Amino acid sequence: MKKLLSCMVLIIVISNYAKAQTGLLKFTMGYNLASPMGNFKTNYANGISPRGFEGDLSYGINNQISLGIGFGFQDFYQKFPRAIYGIASNENVSAVLTNTIQAVPIMAKFTYTPLLGKPVTIQPYFSAGAGVSFNSFNQYLGEFSWVNSSTTNLAFNADGGILIPFKKYNVSSAFQLGVGYQYINFNQALANNLNTINIHVGLILPLRSN
Amino acid sequence: MKFTFKPGWFLLSAITFLLLQGCTKNITSSYSYPDTRIYIAQRDSTVQYNTFKTFSVSDSITIIDNGQTYKSLTTTGQAFIDAMIKYMKQNGYTLVSNNANPDLGINLSYINTTSSSIVDMSSYLDYYSGYWDPSYWGYGGYGYYSPSYYGTYQINQASLSINILDLKDAVTNGNRIKIIWNGLIQGEGIDDPTTADTQILHLFQASPYLKAN
Numbered sequence: 514m515k516k517l518l519s520c521m522v523l524i525i526v527i528s529n530y531a532k533a534q535t536g537l538l539k540f541t542m543g544y545n546l547a548s549p550m551g552n553f554k555t556n557y558a559n560g561i562s563p564r565g566f567e568g569d570l571s572y573g574i575n576n577q578i579s580l581g582i583g584f585g586f587q588d589f590y591q592k593f594p595r596a597i598y599g600i601a602s603n604e605n606v607s608a609v610l611t612n613t614i615q616a617v618p619i620m621a622k623f624t625y626t627p628l629l630g631k632p633v634t635i636q637p638y639f640s641a642g643a644g645v646s647f648n649s650f651n652q653y654l655g656e657f658s659w660v661n662s663s664t665t666n667l668a669f670n671a672d673g674g675i676l677i678p679f680k681k682y683n684v685s686s687a688f689q690l691g692v693g694y695q696y697i698n699f700n701q702a703l704a705n706n707l708n709t710i711n712i713h714v715g716l717i718l719p720l721r722s723n
Numbered sequence: 724m725k726f727t728f729k730p731g732w733f734l735l736s737a738i739t740f741l742l743l744q745g746c747t748k749n750i751t752s753s754y755s756y757p758d759t760r761i762y763i764a765q766r767d768s769t770v771q772y773n774t775f776k777t778f779s780v781s782d783s784i785t786i787i788d789n790g791q792t793y794k795s796l797t798t799t800g801q802a803f804i805d806a807m808i809k810y811m812k813q814n815g816y817t818l819v820s821n822n823a824n825p826d827l828g829i830n831l832s833y834i835n836t837t838s839s840s841i842v843d844m845s846s847y848l849d850y851y852s853g854y855w856d857p858s859y860w861g862y863g864g865y866g867y868y869s870p871s872y873y874g875t876y877q878i879n880q881a882s883l884s885i886n887i888l889d890l891k892d893a894v895t896n897g898n899r900i901k902i903i904w905n906g907l908i909q910g911e912g913i914d915d916p917t918t919a920d921t922q923i924l925h926l927f928q929a930s931p932y933l934k935a936n
Binding site: 564588590592595597600601602603604605606607608609611613615651653654655656657 | 747748750753754758759760761762763764765766767768909910911925926928929930
C-alpha cells in the first residue's frame with residue numbers, strides 16, 4: 514500500500530512537470546552586471562557597469578522551448594583623467610573626458626530548457642536573442658556635452674544559466690542565475706561593437722497560465 | 724484557456740519604470756569643480772610664435788556681463804594677470820610696458836552669459852574694440868580682427884577669455900591688430916584666485932607652440 518502511494522505521488526509529480534511551462538506566460542526581471550570587451554572596453558568604458566537590468570516576456574510552446582521578447586537596459590560610464598585633446602587643426606582642449614552610453618536592447622528571444630519536465634530541482638537553460646538596441650552616446654569635455662548621438666543598431670544575445678524553482682513542483686516561479694554575451698553593432702569611430710559579458714540574477718513570475 | 728493576471732505584473736512594471744529612471748549615472752556627481760572646467764587653446768596656424776620676443780599685459784580685466792561691459796581689477800583678475808606673466812616669461816618672452824612697443828599684447832576678458840549660445844567672436848570684438856582701444860598699444864586708429872577660431876561651444880556660465888595680439892605686425896597686417904591666440908576657460912568656479920595659476924598652466928600645456936625660442 515505504501516509503495517502504491519509512493520508511485521501515485523511520483524506520477525502526480527511527473528505529470529505536473531510534464532506540463533511545466535506549456536501555455537504559460539512568464540515574466541522575468543533581473544539585475545544585470547555588464548563587463549565591456551574589445552574596443553568598447555579600451556576606448557569607451559573600461560569598467561564593469563553595475564547599472565543595468567534585463568528581462569523577458571515568454572510563452573511556453575512546450576516544456577523545452579519558450580519564445581518571447583527580451584529587453585534590457587545598461588548604463589555605461591567612464592571618466593578619463595584630464596588630458597589634452599586636439600579638437601581641430603588649430604585647437605586643443607585640456608579636459609576631463611567622460612563617456613556615457615545607455616543601451617536598451619529589445620529582442621526576439623528563444624529559450625531552451627532541456628530538463629524541464631523531469632524531476633530535477635535545478636533546471637539549466639540556454640537562450641538566444643536577436644533584435645535591435647536603442648543606444649544613446651554622450652561624450653563630455655568637462656561638464657560640457659561634446660558629442661551627443663542616438664542610434665538604433667542590431668543586437669544579439671546568447672545566455673545560459675540555471676533556474677531554481679521556489680516551489681519544488683512548480684517551475685512557473687523561479688530564481689534565475691545566468692551568464693551571457695551580448696553584441697550590439699554600435700558602428701562608431703572608436704568601437705564597432707558594444708560587446709559585453711553579462712552576469713545576471715532575476716526572478717521568474719507567472720503572468721497567466723492555461 | 725484560462726487567463727489569470729498576477730499582481731507581480733504590476734509590481735515588476737513599476738520596478739522597471741523606476742529602474743529606467745534611476746539607473747543612469749549623473750556625470751557631475753563625481754566631478755569636482757576643477758573637473759568641470761575645460762581649457763581651450765586656439766591659435767592662428769599661420770603664425771610662428773617664436774618670432775615674437777616681448778609682451779605686455781593689460782592692467783585690468785574687461786568684464787562682459789550680459790551686454791554690460793566695463794573694466795575691473797579685482798584680486799581674481801590680478802591673479803590671472805600675474806599667472807599669464809609668469810608663464811609667458813617661463814616660455815621665453817620678455818615683459819615690457821605697453822608703451823615700449825611690445826611684440827605681443829595680452830588682454831583678459833571675463834564673459835558672463837546666462838543663455839546657451841555659440842561663442843561668437845564678432846560680437847565679442849565689438850565690445851573688445853570699444854574698451855581696449857588699440858591706442859593703448861600705441862596703434863591709435865587701428866582695429867582688431869581675428870581668424871575664424873571658434874567652434875560650437877555651449878556657453879551657459881562664466882568664461883574667461885584671453886587674447887594674444889600681434890602688435891609687431893600690425894602695420895603689415897593692413898593697420899589691424901591680429902588676434903593670434905585665444906585661451907578660453909569655462910566651467911565651475913573659474914573665478915577662484917587660488918586656482919588662477921593652475922588654470923593658466925592648463926592653457927599653456929594645451930599650447931606647446933607658444934614659446935619664444
